[in-house]
Amino acid sequence: MKQGLSEMSDLDYVALFEAMPAPCVVVTPDLVIAAANPAYVEATGKNLDELIGRPLFDVFPDPEASGERNVKSSLKWVMENGKRHTMALQKYDVPIEGTSKFEERWWSLINSPVAGPDGPVEWILIRAEDVTAFVQTHEVGHHLPTEAPTGALAREAELFERARELQHLNVELSEANIRDHQVAVTLQKAMLLTPDLEKHPDVVVRYLPAVETMNVCGDWYDVADLSGGRFALAVGDVVGHGLEAAAVMGMLRSVLNAAIRALERPAHALEVLGLYARSMESALNSTAVKAMVDPSSGLIIYSNSGHPPPVLVHPDGQCELLSQALDPPLGARPKHVPCSQAGQPYTEGDSLVLYTDGLIERRGEDIDAGLNRLCETLARHRDLHPRQMADVVLDELGVAGGASDDISLIIARL
Numbered sequence: 486m487k488q489g490l491s492e493m494s495d496l497d498y499v500a501l502f503e504a505m506p507a508p509c510v511v512v513t514p515d516l517v518i519a520a521a522n523p524a525y526v527e528a529t530g531k532n533l534d535e536l537i538g539r540p541l542f543d544v545f546p547d548p549e550a551s552g553e554r555n556v557k558s559s560l561k562w563v564m565e566n567g568k569r570h571t572m573a574l575q576k577y578d579v580p581i582e583g584t585s586k587f588e589e590r591w592w593s594l595i596n597s598p599v600a601g602p603d604g605p606v607e608w609i610l611i612r613a614e615d616v617t618a619f620v621q622t623h624e625v626g627h628h629l630p631t632e633a634p635t636g637a638l639a640r641e642a643e644l645f646e647r648a649r650e651l652q653h654l655n656v657e658l659s660e661a662n663i664r665d666h667q668v669a670v671t672l673q674k675a676m677l678l679t680p681d682l683e684k685h686p687d688v689v690v691r692y693l694p695a696v697e698t699m700n701v702c703g704d705w706y707d708v709a710d711l712s713g714g715r716f717a718l719a720v721g722d723v724v725g726h727g728l729e730a731a732a733v734m735g736m737l738r739s740v741l742n743a744a745i746r747a748l749e750r751p752a753h754a755l756e757v758l759g760l761y762a763r764s765m766e767s768a769l770n771s772t773a774v775k776a777m778v779d780p781s782s783g784l785i786i787y788s789n790s791g792h793p794p795p796v797l798v799h800p801d802g803q804c805e806l807l808s809q810a811l812d813p814p815l816g817a818r819p820k821h822v823p824c825s826q827a828g829q830p831y832t833e834g835d836s837l838v839l840y841t842d843g844l845i846e847r848r849g850e851d852i853d854a855g856l857n858r859l860c861e862t863l864a865r866h867r868d869l870h871p872r873q874m875a876d877v878v879l880d881e882l883g884v885a886g887g888a889s890d891d892i893s894l895i896i897a898r899l
Contacts, residue, residue, distance in 0.1 A: 508613045511599070514564055516541045516557070519608060528615050552576060559596050564606050569597045591617045677738075681710045687898035688718070689871040691879065695726075695843070696887030703730035703771070704841045704891035705738045709745055714780050717745045717754075720839045720893050721773035722792065733767050737815075741773060751775040751788035752810075752826035759790065759824070762815035769816040774839060776807070778831075778899060785829045785837060785899075790815050793845065793856070797829060798836040802864040805829070806856070836871065837897045838863060843890030844882060858882065871896040 502509065508525035512518055521536045529536075529545070536544060542553050559570050572594040578587035593614040601607030677692055690706050703723025710716050719741055723734045740761045744754035754775055762768040772791040779786065787795065787807050791814030794806040810827035831837070838859075845855030859882065866877045875896050879885040884892055 508615065510536070510541075510611045510613065511608050512541050512560070512611065513608060514606065516560065518544065525613065528613065552578070556594065559594070560609055560611075563596045563598050563609055567598050567600070567606055569595065571595050589617070590615060677705060679706070679708050681716070682708045684710060685716065685897070687871060688716075689875050689896050691875050691892070691894040693843075693879070693884065693887045693892040695889060695891050703734040704843065704893040705734045706839070706893040706895050707738055707742055708895070709742050711746065711749050711777065715749070715777055717751070717775060717777045718837065718839055718895050718897060719745070719773060719775045720792070720841055720895060721771060722841045722891075722893075723768065723771045725767060729767055733765065733771070736765075737762065737768060737771060737773070741775065745775060745777070749777070750826070751777050751786055752824040755788045755790050755812075755815075755824045756821070759815045760821060763821070770814045771816075772814045776837065776839065778837065778897070783830055783832070785831055786826060787829065788812070788824050788826045790824065791817065793840065793842055793852070795840075796838040796860060796863060797831060798838060798860075798863045798867050799832070800834045800867060802867055804860040804864055806860075831899050833899065835899045836863070836867065836874070837895075837899055839895040841891065841893045843888050843892040844878075844884065844894060846890070848889075871898050 502520065502522050505522050506524055508528040509522045510518060510525045511520040517538065517540055518536045521531075521533065526532060526536070531544065542557075546553070555572065559572050563570050576589070576591055578589050581588050593616050595612045595614075597610045597612070598606040599608040599610055679690065682688060682690065685708065688708060690708070692704065692706065703721075703725060705721050705723075707719040708716065709719075719738075721734070721737060721741070723730045723737065725733070737758060741754055741758045744757040745751065748754050748757070755773060758773060762771055770791075774787065774789040774792040774795060776785055776787040776795055785795075785797065785807065787810060789807075789811045791812065794808040794811070797805045797807060799805070807827070807829050809829075810825040812822075812824050840859070842852075845859050846852060847855060859878070862878050862881050863874070866874050869877060875894055876885070878896075879892075879894070
């Protein structure tokens with residue numbers, strides 16, 4: 486939003502005010518008219534010379550005083566509180582030029598404060614929608630009431646005004662949700678910084694936030710260098726959405742990163758993570774898989790806590806699921822139980838793929854169908870560099886623009 490406003494820094498706000506289709510008038514704290522747009526001039530039947538510099542209620546006297554009193558009360562409240570005020574449907578008659586008579590009018594007024602350079606309210610912008618036609622349409626015989634709407638008309642008028650307020654509230658809530666989403670995504674991306682990744686040109690990562698919800702989820706990835714030329718890859722998924730899930734994700738990722746560096750055994754590292762997850766209710770049932778690549782032995786040593794299995798793609802297109810070690814999600818067991826671990830031989834040129842469930846899961850479809858689709862795609866594009874392979878996989882699986890769930894993906898050429 487700030488970027489968009491900066492790009493509009495040269496916008497002519499006077500021209501914007503003039504172009505507003507809704508009638509708008511600006512008054513000073515003394516309720517003297519400072520500006521009026523063409524729509525306001527047309528709606529009131531006055532010209533600018535009759536408006537500018539004149540007290541608002543001298544130009545538009547109210548023969549019954551109630552309308553003037555209501556508007557003054559609203560404007561005073563705006564001045565004192567510095568907040569916008571939406572008035573209920575307001576009957577405020579307009580004098581007919583050249584006569585002593587008044588034309589009955591109904592208005593929907595929104596009064597907004599405009600701060601000066603030093604902060605306090607310096608002007609008030611009045612947006613005055615003429616809803617006389619609405620009242621006419623809903624009054625039997627097209628006859629306007631002389632006092633206040635009654636019966637069905639009063640209810641409909643109230644609903645009309647509340648609908649306008651709800652529309653405005655929905656806009657504010659949408660803008661707030663967008664801001665929260667941007668904060669959560671920024672936080673999540675900051676916590677996904679992976680310094681060791683720069684040392685591995687054949688390892689690529691991708692993270693896509695969810696697009697069908699205003700909340701981020703808790704998907705993450707990690708790369709950690711170990712002793713003896715070994716390195717470890719990990720992906721995980723925290724249950725839940727929003728800032729809390731992003732924060733829990735950051736904590737679990739940090740704990741697992743520290744544990745694998747200290748212990749250098751995937752199963753032991755996940756055991757530590759499981760014990761940590763048991764201390765936080767919001768971390769329970771999170772999933773994670775840790776794979777350690779050992780070039781000296783030609784083995785991938787891995788451990789899995791409730792996560793979809795990694796895929797090992799061979800140069801001939803054969804795909805193997807690393808599914809020999811699989812335990813329940815973190816903290817799911819009543820008591821702590823050691824994690825299992827397995828080893829998988831690999832050869833030079835193989836590709837190891839770790840991912841979160843958003844990449845393969847689809848509503849109403851068995852997860853095996855998603856796994857098969859992933860393996861077929863990886864096999865077709867096995868000769869691509871991991872960077873191109875990752876992009877093609879996301880594209881062909883239909884999630885390049887994001888999905889209903891977060892997606893984390895790691896592809897490493899071994």
